[in-house]
Amino acid sequence: MSTKPSAIYLASQSPRRAELLRQMDVGFEQISVDVDETPADNEVPESYVVRVAGDKARAGWQFVEQQGFKPMPVLGADTAVVLGHEIMGKPRDRTHGLTMLSALSGRTHQVMTAVCFQWQRRQWCLLNTTQVTFRAISPTELQQYWDTGEPIGKAGAYAIQGRAGVFVEHLKGSYSAVVGLPLLETHQLLNEINQTPDYE
Template sequence: MAPIVLASASPRRSELLQQIGLVFTVQPADIDETPESGESAEHYVERLAREKALAVSAKEPGTLVLGSDTSVVLNGTILGKPAGKDEAITMLRALSGATHQVMTAVAIASGEHCESLLVTTEVRFRALADDEIEAYVASGEPMDKAGSYGIQGLGGIFVSELRGSYSAVVGLPLQETAALLADAGYPVWVNWPSSMEN
């Protein structure tokens, strides 16, 4: 089977792939992540996942390249990674007591062929106090995360309800990733260890 390449520097995506038993190398994609004029959040997220996968696939022939992108969307507005402490505080105040969408796309490219899926998860935050927002931002955790929070870290205490894929909110929808890999001829379970004796 073709070697797997993850076109992302995200440690969270690497951890999720390791969780399902994948063996892979990491080759982050260098693409322009600027939204196009009038582009919907759904189109933006899926386009970036595909562009990342295809960019690395062009440099790594004979591999299966996995690209992914995640955006936090509040009332139709994409909340990216905060530019600084003040923007992180502003984002978290906006998310406080509100329901937002986490859109994560995953794409698998082989040569110039690319298949992708988009997963949208509804996440609701409880009301957040200003002092806990400031303590969270001071921890540094929000600074490299879309929407200024990480559900798998300290920010998990803000989430009062989740409808959809937890792993997609972390950064990679595992069920859909495994399905795309299986369709590409790489069922993830072939690498699972066996503790049963012959």
């Protein structure tokens, strides 16, 4: 394995992304950023996910500079559940969450996760798209799942690494990307940054 930056900033408070970075043995510090995640008019899902991840990385770098923190690459990531061409965001309430889960039942959807790094004025981004197929799920089962509280705050109203794992009939692509951070793409970008002449 190539030498990677010894430490980075993770522009996210997600415990799932933090755990995946630990799995990669990457040193990091978490910082909070606030960016507008509203899709633009006629914005396709692929462009949306990359834009938001890039905005997070850029906002994180600006925060690091403003606070006078030690300069280190900033990782921003964003995950979207996409059914057809519709971006399924986080559920607003129980009704919205159950509607999304019902739509995913017995169908194949895409999970798009973009990872971006900001280092000074340069930004690197990669997008992973994984196909996830849910088995047919009964309305009672969906209601019981919602009542666990797990769907709250999750894209598409589910967490594959949690109880929703029993819904997955087939997955084609990257499991870690569905959780929130594609390990392969993250590793590739870290190596690219390491080869940048002005990186120390």
